[in-house]
Amino acid sequence: MTKATRMTKQKRVILDVLKSTKSHPPADWIYMQARKELPNLSLGTVYRNLNILKDMGEILELNYGSTLSRYDGNPQEHYHFVCEKCGAVLDVDIPIQKELDMLAAQALETEIKHHRLEFYGTCRKCKAAGPQS
């Protein structure tokens, strides 16, 4: 009874766009890029397919701050760094800290399924650009 899922042009292009960048873009950026290939693509289709791809485990949805989702073409569990100056989101290449889950499990007396960890600071690029303003 599982609903069949079709690999449409739109879905493929959206996935390609996302897989071919490391920039963790929001939906409207993906929309603009994908539109170069499919000029009639609609924004609703982008959102719909991003949700489908997320459910399929092909991509991740990241939400920093409360207003806007970003998407990650790498579905493997990994951590992120958010630059507080320019807003860039970078991957943090350190191992998953499974012992955190043990600690929390003990404190809460319940099982922890997973955790989410983000780092904040100023990225190298912004730091290099100097402390103007």
Add this chain to the structure above:
Amino acid sequence: MTKATRMTKQKRVILDVLKSTKSHPPADWIYMQARKELPNLSLGTVYRNLNILKDMGEILELNYGSTLSRYDGNPQEHYHFVCEKCGAVLDVDIPIQKELDMLAAQALETEIKHHRLEFYGTCRKCKAAGPQS
């Protein structure tokens, strides 16, 4: 030249409501509670004051998922647990893991100011309620 900030009835009630719960409520819940005290309170005022209190460092804003902010009357840095079944947000009473920042700093070759860590799973209450549905 700093703009003076007044401790109005509204601001005090909003803060009291938030300080007297451990439930990390969203703005509309705070609004409903505060309205028992101040029936003419408007939702805009709640949002405005929550932002002011956040800027003052009196409270924290937490955003899980992209759609809705919750607020925390305890401004001290601490971790949270989110129940994937009922949505409850609980405090996790374990020490701040400062060594994570060192790890990430090394990987990124930049300074980490702070991090954010949340745990996910099923809370004790939901687990006790059993696996119906």
Add this chain to the structure above:
DNA sequence: TTCTTATTCGGAACGGTTATCAAATGTTAG
């Protein structure tokens, strides 16, 4: 190729949050 049905487009609707602004209230100087 035909048929079924998931998917698309386009736009309207939605929901949480912010902005606007006149009226109300608190503050300060005289």
Add this chain to the structure above:
DNA sequence: CTAACATTTGATAACCGTTCCGAATAAGAA
């Protein structure tokens, strides 16, 4: 105490990312 000024409020409209809708289209099975 009063006048003059500044901040805050309440009500409502605007905002913006996201979801939903219905008619038209197209993917994939037979």
